[in-house]
Amino acid sequence: MERRLTYAEAIREATLQEMDRDPSVVVMGLGVEDPRPIYGTTRGLAERFGADRVFNTPLAEEGMTGVAIGAALAGLRPIHVHIRMDFVLLAMNQLVNIAAKSRYMSGGAVSVPIVVRSIIGKSWGQGAQHSQGLHALFMHIPGLKVVAPSTPYDAKGTLIQSIRDDNPVMFVEHRLLHGVTGPVPEIPYTVPFGRARVLAEGDDVTIVGISHMAIEALRARAHLERAGIGAEVIDPVSLSPLDMDSIEVSLRKTGRLLVVDCGWTTCGASAEIAVQSMERLQGARDLRIRRLGFAPVACPTTRPLEDLFYPDARRIASAAYALVHDKPELWEPPEASDEAGAPGPADIEFKGPF
Amino acid sequence: MDLPLQRSGLVDPATMARLYRSLRRIRRVEEEIARLYPTDRIKSPVHLSIGQEAVSVGLCEALRPDDVVFGTYRGHALYLAKGGDLRRMMAELYGKATGCARGKGGSMHLIDVAHGVMGASAVVGSTIPQAVGYAYACKVRGQEALVASVFGDGAVEEGVFHESIQFAVLKALPVLFVCENNFYAIHTPLAERQPFDNICERARSYGLPAARLEADDVLRVHERMAEAVHHIRRQRAGPQFLECRTYRWREHVGPGEDFDLGYRSREEAAAWMERDSCVRLGALLDEPARARIDAAIEAEIEDAVRFAEASPFPGPEELHADLFREA
Numbered sequence: 001m002e003r004r005l006t007y008a009e010a011i012r013e014a015t016l017q018e019m020d021r022d023p024s025v026v027v028m029g030l031g032v033e034d035p036r037p038i039y040g041t042t043r044g045l046a047e048r049f050g051a052d053r054v055f056n057t058p059l060a061e062e063g064m065t066g067v068a069i070g071a072a073l074a075g076l077r078p079i080h081v082h083i084r085m086d087f088v089l090l091a092m093n094q095l096v097n098i099a100a101k102s103r104y105m106s107g108g109a110v111s112v113p114i115v116v117r118s119i120i121g122k123s124w125g126q127g128a129q130h131s132q133g134l135h136a137l138f139m140h141i142p143g144l145k146v147v148a149p150s151t152p153y154d155a156k157g158t159l160i161q162s163i164r165d166d167n168p169v170m171f172v173e174h175r176l177l178h179g180v181t182g183p184v185p186e187i188p189y190t191v192p193f194g195r196a197r198v199l200a201e202g203d204d205v206t207i208v209g210i211s212h213m214a215i216e217a218l219r220a221r222a223h224l225e226r227a228g229i230g231a232e233v234i235d236p237v238s239l240s241p242l243d244m245d246s247i248e249v250s251l252r253k254t255g256r257l258l259v260v261d262c263g264w265t266t267c268g269a270s271a272e273i274a275v276q277s278m279e280r281l282q283g284a285r286d287l288r289i290r291r292l293g294f295a296p297v298a299c300p301t302t303r304p305l306e307d308l309f310y311p312d313a314r315r316i317a318s319a320a321y322a323l324v325h326d327k328p329e330l331w332e333p334p335e336a337s338d339e340a341g342a343p344g345p346a347d348i349e350f351k352g353p354f
Numbered sequence: 355m356d357l358p359l360q361r362s363g364l365v366d367p368a369t370m371a372r373l374y375r376s377l378r379r380i381r382r383v384e385e386e387i388a389r390l391y392p393t394d395r396i397k398s399p400v401h402l403s404i405g406q407e408a409v410s411v412g413l414c415e416a417l418r419p420d421d422v423v424f425g426t427y428r429g430h431a432l433y434l435a436k437g438g439d440l441r442r443m444m445a446e447l448y449g450k451a452t453g454c455a456r457g458k459g460g461s462m463h464l465i466d467v468a469h470g471v472m473g474a475s476a477v478v479g480s481t482i483p484q485a486v487g488y489a490y491a492c493k494v495r496g497q498e499a500l501v502a503s504v505f506g507d508g509a510v511e512e513g514v515f516h517e518s519i520q521f522a523v524l525k526a527l528p529v530l531f532v533c534e535n536n537f538y539a540i541h542t543p544l545a546e547r548q549p550f551d552n553i554c555e556r557a558r559s560y561g562l563p564a565a566r567l568e569a570d571d572v573l574r575v576h577e578r579m580a581e582a583v584h585h586i587r588r589q590r591a592g593p594q595f596l597e598c599r600t601y602r603w604r605e606h607v608g609p610g611e612d613f614d615l616g617y618r619s620r621e622e623a624a625a626w627m628e629r630d631s632c633v634r635l636g637a638l639l640d641e642p643a644r645a646r647i648d649a650a651i652e653a654e655i656e657d658a659v660r661f662a663e664a665s666p667f668p669g670p671e672e673l674h675a676d677l678f679r680e681a
Contacts, residue, residue, distance in 0.1 A: 066483020
């Protein structure tokens, strides 16, 4: 029988196995030793590996990021955990001015093998400062790698890859993914960066869904299927480096691109994917493009507005339908189709190709 | 003159000669940089340490080769005092492929890992937490190395200074914090930036030993640095803090003086120049010994400049190299 873990369990297992394998791996962050240890992802690590290798930090994001960088320069491989991505903004100087640049501006004399785990919050009134998907800020910076896996399998494989990577890696999680289950082999394995994953095939439209939006895109695909539209759903997995080759292959087939991000669209990951698609295919393939992301405001806490703030499966389906039929969004999935089996976020499960 | 230089009889001649050589070498390298600067062959902003050399020299004389320093954009003195390669430094200033950072870092980012110079940042205060993190790694791995974090008075105003020093005390890390207080952030005096002239008191409030010293005397600086280093290494009781009061003779950035700007007076500078460690220590050496040291320094500088000028620029393939380390 297939072994299944939650996304959170997959992260914990990756961390534990790498700490077993390599004594230079350390875990640090506010809450990593808590009774509620980062949604279970760091549970039991301190007991097993000791206080030198797993430790709570002061609330000093910039300073502790610098500490992680310094420890990495001395040969450790720190995993620095932020329970919300919003707090990483306090560490931008260390990440952008130091971590990203140390290797290049030293002519290769040093490298900074750190992993910065951070979690995008969503729902239950998380509000403006507990909900931001800021991965595009890091994609902008040469010298940082950015990954945002959506499945338990990729969470484990990309985290192990991140830990073994000799460079700074921003490891982006989404709170709603932590409970998602899927097949995860027990043996340690890596998922290489720069390879997108085709989650489902289709001929009519390519939907690129980033992080949690990959799941919403799969739900949208179920709606679209009932309307006679075949959507190909691609999870980029790694945002920097970005696997544009796989997206291009899909676009040569469908000619229609919908990028859905859990972040804002302006200067965002969706903008990058859209323009690179255009640069590759202009003149070679007729291409129609749409993007969906956060509404261009701060995230409101009240539920009716919060629901409007986020793209969801129904709006993704409407946008994809409009792309395929070359007209504004008049179509919406019938209400009945929600009940007819498009799975909710907690129910989403993944089969193959892994 | 109540100065330890007066007690120089207590210092062995070899140490005196080493300290003088280091002071003089840094001074002359930077004077040569200033002399060459108008030719525009040095394509890098330079923040000269002239006047402040005694801090780096006194510190590094107290360190071992396996100890590590993290510094600032005003870093020529620290780099050279710790043993950084002069040829590669000069080539770096020239933007040459043989530079210590292959021409990609320039004067503000000198690095020489083999000699424990772990890099410098142009963003004030930024390397302080790295020194602390490096010390954390040393401690948990049972390594003996000690880390010195050198920064200016402006860095004390940055939040990251406080974050870093608190963590170093919390984990009892082997760090020597060295604040080079030269009283100015570019052109803004300390009194306009900090409510009290009490950097040491504030450091002490985090629970670590902190002392202030006048860094106009390299023997005193060395003595105090050696005490602090000894305490950190032997007692393993955590970090220490030294505020070294010193003075920058030249402009904030560039080769010249800046007394015409009016933010400080030549008289203020003159009082420091009169107490110049390099001159006073040199006067204590016997003349033939001093002359030999001076001649060797001149030859070394000439060689380094020749090396820099003869070295090639990086090729276009270097633009994309070394962004990442790939296995």
